[in-house]
Amino acid sequence: MTEQKLTWKEKIFYTTPNDDRSRMRTVANNLILHIHPTKVAKPALRFSYTWGLGGISSVLVMFLILTGVLLMFRYDASVENAYTSIQYLETQVAFGALIRNIHHWSANLLVVTSFLHLIRVFLTGGFKKGRALNWALGLFLLTLVLAFNFTGYLLPWDQLAYWAITVGTSLLSYVPLVGTAVSNFLLGGPEVGQTTLRNFYAIHVAVLPAILILAMSFHFWRVRKDGGISQPEPGERERVEKVTTIPHLVQIELAATAVLTVVILVWAIFVPAPLEALANPSHPPNPAKAAWYFMGLQELLLHMHPLAAMLLPLTLFIGIALLPKLDTQEDNIGIYFRSHKGRFAALFGALIGTILVPLAVLLDEYWLDLPGLFPTWPTLITTGLIPLLATLAMFGLIYGYFRKAGKLNHSEAIVGLFSFIMTSFVTLTLIGIFFRGANMALVLPF
Amino acid sequence: MTTQENNLSRRDFLKLGIGALSALAVLEMGGVSLFFMQPRSLVGEFGGIVNAGPVDSFPAGSVVEFPDGRFFLIHAPDGGFLAVYSRCTHLGCTISWEADKNQFFCPCHASSFSTTGDVQNPPAPRALDLFAITIEEGQLLVNTGSITQRDRFTTDQLTYA
Ligand code: HEM
Numbered sequence: 001m002t003e004q005k006l007t008w009k010e011k012i013f014y015t016t017p018n019d020d021r022s023r024m025r026t027v028a029n030n031l032i033l034h035i036h037p038t039k040v041a042k043p044a045l046r047f048s049y050t051w052g053l054g055g056i057s058s059v060l061v062m063f064l065i066l067t068g069v070l071l072m073f074r075y076d077a078s079v080e081n082a083y084t085s086i087q088y089l090e091t092q093v094a095f096g097a098l099i100r101n102i103h104h105w106s107a108n109l110l111v112v113t114s115f116l117h118l119i120r121v122f123l124t125g126g127f128k129k130g131r132a133l134n135w136a137l138g139l140f141l142l143t144l145v146l147a148f149n150f151t152g153y154l155l156p157w158d159q160l161a162y163w164a165i166t167v168g169t170s171l172l173s174y175v176p177l178v179g180t181a182v183s184n185f186l187l188g189g190p191e192v193g194q195t196t197l198r199n200f201y202a203i204h205v206a207v208l209p210a211i212l213i214l215a216m217s218f219h220f221w222r223v224r225k226d227g228g229i230s231q232p233e234p235g236e237r238e239r240v241e242k243v244t245t246i247p248h249l250v251q252i253e254l255a256a257t258a259v260l261t262v263v264i265l266v267w268a269i270f271v272p273a274p275l276e277a278l279a280n281p282s283h284p285p286n287p288a289k290a291a292w293y294f295m296g297l298q299e300l301l302l303h304m305h306p307l308a309a310m311l312l313p314l315t316l317f318i319g320i321a322l323l324p325k326l327d328t329q330e331d332n333i334g335i336y337f338r339s340h341k342g343r344f345a346a347l348f349g350a351l352i353g354t355i356l357v358p359l360a361v362l363l364d365e366y367w368l369d370l371p372g373l374f375p376t377w378p379t380l381i382t383t384g385l386i387p388l389l390a391t392l393a394m395f396g397l398i399y400g401y402f403r404k405a406g407k408l409n410h411s412e413a414i415v416g417l418f419s420f421i422m423t424s425f426v427t428l429t430l431i432g433i434f435f436r437g438a439n440m441a442l443v444l445p446f
Numbered sequence: 447m448t449t450q451e452n453n454l455s456r457r458d459f460l461k462l463g464i465g466a467l468s469a470l471a472v473l474e475m476g477g478v479s480l481f482f483m484q485p486r487s488l489v490g491e492f493g494g495i496v497n498a499g500p501v502d503s504f505p506a507g508s509v510v511e512f513p514d515g516r517f518f519l520i521h522a523p524d525g526g527f528l529a530v531y532s533r534c535t536h537l538g539c540t541i542s543w544e545a546d547k548n549q550f551f552c553p554c555h556a557s558s559f560s561t562t563g564d565v566q567n568p569p570a571p572r573a574l575d576l577f578a579i580t581i582e583e584g585q586l587l588v589n590t591g592s593i594t595q596r597d598r599f600t601t602d603q604l605t606y607a
Pocket residue numbers: 050052053054055057058061114115117118121124125126127131134135136137138139140141142145216219223228229230231
């Protein structure tokens with residue numbers, strides 16, 4: 001064989017063959033690589049299309065499993081020893097704090113990346129053209145991610161853990177019919193205790209990982225079965241260029257994984273995962289806040305009857321799951337915001353969300369007192385039904401406004417409404433995180 | 447012809463049999479798991495009856511906390527007793543007694559309750575839950591296994607010595 005001059009790309013991938021056919025064969029025959037097709041559409045590789053969010057989430061799941069297994073060797077799921085085993089981990093075990101920090105921050109980041117992934121899939125219409133099942137699967141994955149965080153939260157058995165889970169499981173008992181049974185099962189007693197800790201541990205390290213791995217495999221397989229990720233419709237006589245997976249896709253994935261590894265590692269080295277005082281069932285901390293990603297829900301709870309505060313997100317969740325049925329216009333698939341007008345609608349929706357939500361919070365905090373106005377009515381109506389219906393009516397109004405005044409089509413108006421709902425949710429979360437102080441009173445963070 | 451039909455129906459029979467047996471097996475395993483996962487009975491928790499002490503050790507108008515029994519003993523100005531569960535009726539945080547403001551307060555979502563356990567400030571949806579009180583030979587016995595929910599305070603909830 002004659003000496004070849006190698007490009008830097010070939011050097012990095014020096015073990016891979018450098019003709020297209022053997023590259024394709026490598027992908028098809030490799031255990032890990034074969035989740036990919038042998039060739040991918042070139043436009044699908046644009047980073048500014050997917051932002052790599054699904055891939056980043058997958059890598060985070062990998063980090064979580066690796067560090068989680070390590071943590072299991074040092075953690076003790078008993079009320080007496082859980083907290084000390086974490087303290088021991090933090091101070092005595094070599095790299096104990098580092099492993100815990102990686103696990104903690106990866107879990108937090110995963111909530112962010114899977115949420116952003118959902119937003120990106122929505123904005124590009126990635127749920128269209130036969131992708132309804134994968135959209136639903138994705139929502140299921142998001143629920144799993146939240147369930148992981150909820151169950152993992154209790155394990156350190158510190159004040160934060162104890163009271164967040166107390167509030168979370170009490171919330172369950174407001175669910176009609178099954179709520180009390182599920183909450184009793186999870187708690188295994190009248191309050192958060194040893195049985196609760198053991199239940200949560202089993203769910204966190206065995207039940208959820210098994211389901212997650214199955215569901216993720218299903219999710220990836222569906223992406224391929226749906227003909228790869230969504231793309232704009234090619235024009236009349238246009239042909240979409242296809243390139244081989246090695247190196248074009250694999251290279252991006254490796255680079256993203258490397259960057260993510262460095263970011264997480266540096267973050268974990270410098271920012272310790274929080275650990276508060278040992279759980280004390282007779283004294284909640286003040287303020288007793290939920291984990292940050294549940295703070296939007298917590299803020300809702302300050303304003304609404306628990307049943308309403310749960311019905312509202314539930315309604316939205318069902319609405320989002322049904323999106324493929326609600327927005328069936330297929331010719332705008334693969335285009336961010338559907339169209340130029342859709343982009344405007346999203347911007348406008350976000351704007352009214354960031355303005356209306358703080359106003360509504362202030363109004364309810366300082367001025368509006370529905371139970372005081374109608375003292376004889378049950379709170380289920382005054383703080384439950386009335387605000388719930390008002391919120392839903394607001395959604396209807398905004399959609400109607402986009403259709404009538406904005407002269408948008410159905411698909412674009414949904415983008416505006418979705419943007420309003422998501423920014424409202426994020427704004428509520430930010431209010432809960434930064435503007436609630438002692439006694440849950442409104443305060444300025446600075 | 448007939449043998450073929452017979453063959454087919456035998457195959458169908460076996461298929462049906464396997465299907466039915468599998469379904470039965472799944473049901474059984476499901477049933478076993480359900481029973482296995484059953485929470486143990488919740489009746490009579492918190493060690494049951496707590497002796498709070500002699501009746502006359504609580505001056506009228508006093509509020510005394512019993513952290514292990516998870517309740518506050520309230521001696522109303524008119525002489526009646528109430529034992530309120532220290533669990534907030536909103537979402538289960540532990541309330542504390544603020545003597546200077548004469549109210550119970552929950553730090554989780556800022557509910558407050560009056561000396562009789564009535565809601566002063568939502569989001570709590572109903573007054574604090576009650577434990578049953580009996581008085582035997584001058585001793586106040588609080589049954590922490592028997593929880594009563596109520597919407598608001600009424601005088602018939604008081605127990606007199
Ligand atoms: C554990 C969390 C998740 C992981 C690991 C994951 C992983 C992935 C990956 C690797 C892709 C390929 C494209 C890309 O990278 O963007 C993808 C696509 C997709 N995901 Fe997810 N995902 C998760 C959660 C979700 C959620 C919350 C949703 C939304 C409800 C969702 C819906 C979809 C859909 C519909 C596609 C196809 C998108 C298209 O064709 O444009 N996934 N996912």
